[in-house]
Amino acid sequence: MTVWLHIVALGLLASLGGALWRVWRGPSQADRMMAAQLVGTGGVGVMVVLAALQDWGLLVVAFALALLAGLAAVGFVQAQTPDGAGDPEETAPSRPWKDALAATQAEKKP
Amino acid sequence: MTLALDLALCVLILGVALASVAGGGVFRAVIFFITYGLFVAMAWARLGALDVALAEAAIGAGLTGVLLLAALGRLRRMNATSPPHRTGLHLPAAFAGAALACALGWAWFALPAPSPPDLGPVMPQSGVGNRVTAVLLNFRAWDTLLESIVLLAALLGVWMLAQDKDWTAPLGPRYHAQAGGVLASFGRLLPPVGLAFGVYLVWAGADSTGGAFQGGTVLAAVGLVALMSNVMRPPRVSQGVLRAALVLGPAVFLCAGLLATASGGAFLSLSPALAKPVILTIEVALTISIAVTLALLVIGASGDGEYAP
Numbered sequence: 001m002t003v004w005l006h007i008v009a010l011g012l013l014a015s016l017g018g019a020l021w022r023v024w025r026g027p028s029q030a031d032r033m034m035a036a037q038l039v040g041t042g043g044v045g046v047m048v049v050l051a052a053l054q055d056w057g058l059l060v061v062a063f064a065l066a067l068l069a070g071l072a073a074v075g076f077v078q079a080q081t082p083d084g085a086g087d088p089e090e091t092a093p094s095r096p097w098k099d100a101l102a103a104t105q106a107e108k109k110p
Numbered sequence: 111m112t113l114a115l116d117l118a119l120c121v122l123i124l125g126v127a128l129a130s131v132a133g134g135g136v137f138r139a140v141i142f143f144i145t146y147g148l149f150v151a152m153a154w155a156r157l158g159a160l161d162v163a164l165a166e167a168a169i170g171a172g173l174t175g176v177l178l179l180a181a182l183g184r185l186r187r188m189n190a191t192s193p194p195h196r197t198g199l200h201l202p203a204a205f206a207g208a209a210l211a212c213a214l215g216w217a218w219f220a221l222p223a224p225s226p227p228d229l230g231p232v233m234p235q236s237g238v239g240n241r242v243t244a245v246l247l248n249f250r251a252w253d254t255l256l257e258s259i260v261l262l263a264a265l266l267g268v269w270m271l272a273q274d275k276d277w278t279a280p281l282g283p284r285y286h287a288q289a290g291g292v293l294a295s296f297g298r299l300l301p302p303v304g305l306a307f308g309v310y311l312v313w314a315g316a317d318s319t320g321g322a323f324q325g326g327t328v329l330a331a332v333g334l335v336a337l338m339s340n341v342m343r344p345p346r347v348s349q350g351v352l353r354a355a356l357v358l359g360p361a362v363f364l365c366a367g368l369l370a371t372a373s374g375g376a377f378l379s380l381s382p383a384l385a386k387p388v389i390l391t392i393e394v395a396l397t398i399s400i401a402v403t404l405a406l407l408v409i410g411a412s413g414d415g416e417y418a419p
Contacts, residue, residue, distance in 0.1 A: 002111070003111055006111035006112065006114070006115055007111075009115050010114060010115055010118055013115070013118045013119065013122060014118075016122065017122060017125075020122070020125065020126060020129070020142075020145065023129075023138065023141050023142060023145065024129055024133075024138070024142075026138070029137050032137065032138060032141045033141065035141070036141045036144055036145055036175075039145045039148055040148060040171060043148045043149075043151070043152060046152055047151075047152065047155060050152070050155050050156065054155075054156075054158065055158065055160065057160050057318060057319045058155050058160060058163070060160070060164060060311070060314075060318075060319045060320065061151065061155055061160065061163045061164050061167050061319070063307065064164055064167045064168050064171075064307070064311075064324075064328060065148070065151070065167045065171055067300070067303065067304055067307060067328070067331075067332075068167070068168060068171040068172035068304075068328070068331050069171050070296070070300070071171065071172050071173075071175060071176055071331055071334070071335065072144055072171070072175030072176065072179065074176070074293065074296065074335060074338055074339070075175055075176035075177075075179040075180055075338075076179050077293070078179075078180070078183070078285075078293075078338060079179045079180055079182060079183025079186075080183070082187075083187075083283070083284075084180065084183040084184060084187060084283060085283035085284055085285045085286065085338075086285075086286050086287070087286065087287035087288045087291055087293045087294070087339075089287075089288035089291035089292060089293065090286070090287070090288045090291075
């Protein structure tokens with residue numbers, strides 16, 4: 001069982017390595033940010049596996065990560081707005097997903 | 111197997127550290143730095159230092175990222191250009207860093223391994239079950255008291271950047287968000303969970319993982335989300351409640367220390383019978399101060415937040 005948990009942890013770390021490659025390569029800022037979010041998610045997974053391996057108290061750390069990893073994304077989208085304190089939805093209100101999909105496809109065609 | 115896991119973690123930490131200082135692009139460096147905090151938290155967890163891992167996760171994931179990304183966005187709006195990239199400029203710094211690392215490595219191998227003090231016999235007198243909390247709030251309370259004052263001094267330093275005309279204005283940038291949008295919904299969804307979790311961390315810190323700093327950081331992070339999504343109004347420097355919250359922790363800590371002197375003990379000493387309630391009172395007061403101070407440090411001084419370069 002312990003061996004399996006180690007293998008799972010190693011696999012998760014390898015997937016984080018993949019996410020790091022995306023942070024390095026980009027090319028857009030959103031790509032890098034989403035990769036960082038992926039590292040956050042994978043980090044929660046690693047913490048849970050480590051909790052099973054050594055100490056269940058680590059679940060608290062995993063929960064803290066899961067709760068707060070999204071904060072960087074909030075900081076990122078706010079920094080992208082013109083005054084750095086807004087919400088991208090104010091300039092481009094969210095639409096029902098079908099409309100949004102049709103709009104993206106229409107943009108792609110020409 | 112354990113060795114493979116630790117080696118993989120070490121390789122990732124070193125790789126991320128190198129990637130965040132190598133190559134151009136400030137944004138990429140910032141993102142690598144955010145992930146670096148995450149991997150370091152994993153390393154602390156692997157070493158069994160749960161409280162440190164928790165603090166690193168909360169600070170690294172919660173606050174540093176928001177702070178650095180906001181600073182980067184501000185630099186871009188100011189049209190600040192990065193100084194021309196010259197490789198030769200970094201070489202002395204790189205050599206100094208490498209020399210320091212070598213010296214530390216030499217000291218690690220050359221000096222005798224320190225034996226950690228045996229806390230076992232004195233733990234029953236400390237009033238709490240978590241050794242880290244016992245050291246922070248009982249055995250080495252002096253350090254913790256001074257650290258809580260350092261945080262306050264840092265905030266005052268940031269506030270001094272405000273211009274006179276902005277002094278009474280709300281703190282931080284004018285956050286706004288689309289009503290009912292994703293950001294506003296996130297700002298209503300996360301804080302209740304984070305509030306419960308932060309309070310749990312403070313309460314559980316007496317006997318297991320957690321503590322005033324970790325709990326306060328989580329509370330600061332969720333308060334920040336509420337501020338950024340415009341769910342909560344930004345406070346003003348002139349608010350009495352705000353000022354009281356900032357000094358509450360150090361004040362309660364000092365009073366507890368002075369009361370110990372008045373009742374015949376040494377400054378900041380705790381009698382074993384009263385240790386637990388006193389420690390819990392100090393921790394609650396410290397948590398409130400730490401949470402408010404950290405959140406206000408991240409949003410910055412009064413005014414519209416844009417300073418003339």
